Amino acid sequence: MSPPRLARSVRNSSRDSDRTRHIACFSVVGAPSRRTGGCVSRVSTTIGVADPEENDAHRTPSHRHQRVVRARRRVGSFFVTELKKLPRRLSLAALAIAATTSLAACSTVEKSNDAFRVNGVSFPLDDFEQLTEDLTSAGQLTPDTNGLLSGDEARSVLNSLIRGRAAAQFLTTIDDSVTDEDRQKALASVPDGAIDGWSDLLKSTSLELNALQYAFERVTVPSKDAVKSWYEKQPALTGVLCLSHILVESLDTANKVIAELEDGGDFTKIAKETSTEPAAKESGGKLDEGENACFNLPTLQEQFDADFMSAAIPGRPTMVIGPVRSQFGYHVIVHRPWDEVGDAVMKRLTDNSASLLAIGYLASADVWVNSQFGEWNTAKSAVQ
Missing domain, CATH: 3.10.50.40 (Chitinase A; domain 3)
Structure with a gap:
């Protein structure tokens, strides 16, 4: 037939093709120093990114897939499993947000009041800028002597915020959401004094992202009929x-x-x-x-x-x-x-359903990013 x-x-x-894989994490994993060119310069900060073990530019899909077979699965960082393996203080510090003022000198910047949107739901640029100021005051961001921050670091944190927004939206598709109990657990996990002096906006944004891990602990493997649909x-x-x-x-x-x-x-x-x-x-x-x-x-x-x-x-x-x-x-x-x-x-889903389903939701989402930070790369599910 x-x-x-x-x-x-x-x-x-x-x-x-851009071969470099930058996986923004909610927890710091040791950010490498990179110079990005354009109108932004490098900075010492607390944002973590994980890079691939090697450059695969010379490999065809089959060659790369054979290497992956040897390496087995590398699921990639998203939420629950990665967060739990890292120090709690670093999980909070990873909300460091790069100053948009360092990017204002770029000649081609799209005029918008949003930093990004996920399926039409926006994150205001004003909030982004306020978080930048708050984090700088809290010692979480350290601009260089010219007051400039790395574009790579700005994009790393944008990736974390975008993933957080997509994760929250994903939960609604399975009739769940971050609860007050999840937020209380996130707050209880913070060491004494760690966020003293932080603004309400910074505290709420940080805790909301960290609360996602507790919400994701409730996610179970969906029925086969649901996954099929x-x-x-x-x-x-x-x-x-x-x-x-x-x-x-x-x-x-x-x-x-x-x-x-x-x-x-x-x-x-x-x-x-x-x-x-x-x-x-x-x-x-x-x-x-x-x-x-x-x-x-x-x-x-x-x-x-x-x-x-x-x-x-x-x-x-x-x-x-x-x-x-x-x-x-x-x-x-x-x-x-x-x-x-x-x-x-x-x-596959039996092994890691919550993380994979959230990653799948993000990959399929309609994501827009303010052009002063870069553009959304569907292939990598990241701002580049």
Whole structure:
């Protein structure tokens, strides 16, 4: 029987991929010093970022996926598990917010009263600036001798705030939210005197973010029917992706592959015959991790080509996605159907459902960032 006809989603991006993965954490993990160019300069601060172990620019998706198999899963920092492993004081200090005044000298800055928006819900720029002043007064930010703060550090904290906003929104989708009890637990965990002298805005923002970890402790693995409904709407919503792809050298060949698939061609057969991916002749284009047919989304975001991920994240199981241009050639991508990978998705969620579902929600969210800080990168779920 021929497979069902698949809808086509065309993306043809030629921009260079940004390989650097910056994972903003609510807890400090030792921020490296970096110079960012433009109108901002470096600063010593308390914001933590985690970088990948190595640069994968020379690897194809399959090569990187083979390395990931050896390394096993690297879920990435989001909330619950990472926060509990780090000193509590550092968890609070990670709300350090870079001064927007240090970015005001940039020539192309979008005029807006918002620092960012997640699904239309804004974080006011005035609040951002007030938090900056409060944190500087509290000794959590240390500008350089010119009063300038690093753009990298500003983006790191924006990433934390955006993730916090998305996490709170995710909780509402499963009929939950941060409760007063969660806030009380967060407050009780703060060492005596640690936030004395902080403004009400700084205290409330800090405690609200830290309270999320207690709310997330209540999140359980959803029913298989619920996960199936999310997967069939947009697989990225589950925080797990199960992909197959065909890699070819030319745009013409990619378009021919798409035409064959839309005419009912068998993806596995076409991949084995056409793909230049080294493993395709055996895998039929399937990208899996050892015994599991699927990857955790953060692993793919960290290891795979940015253009590849920008195209894959918004895709649906009924779509042929492509042609997607990367430095390796042209990709044709499909999300494998639920009937084929449902058990593998559920196995992933059994291990880390709260974090993965929140990450999936963020990856699928409509995020806007004030241009003075950078832009939202869907492939990495980060401000860059």
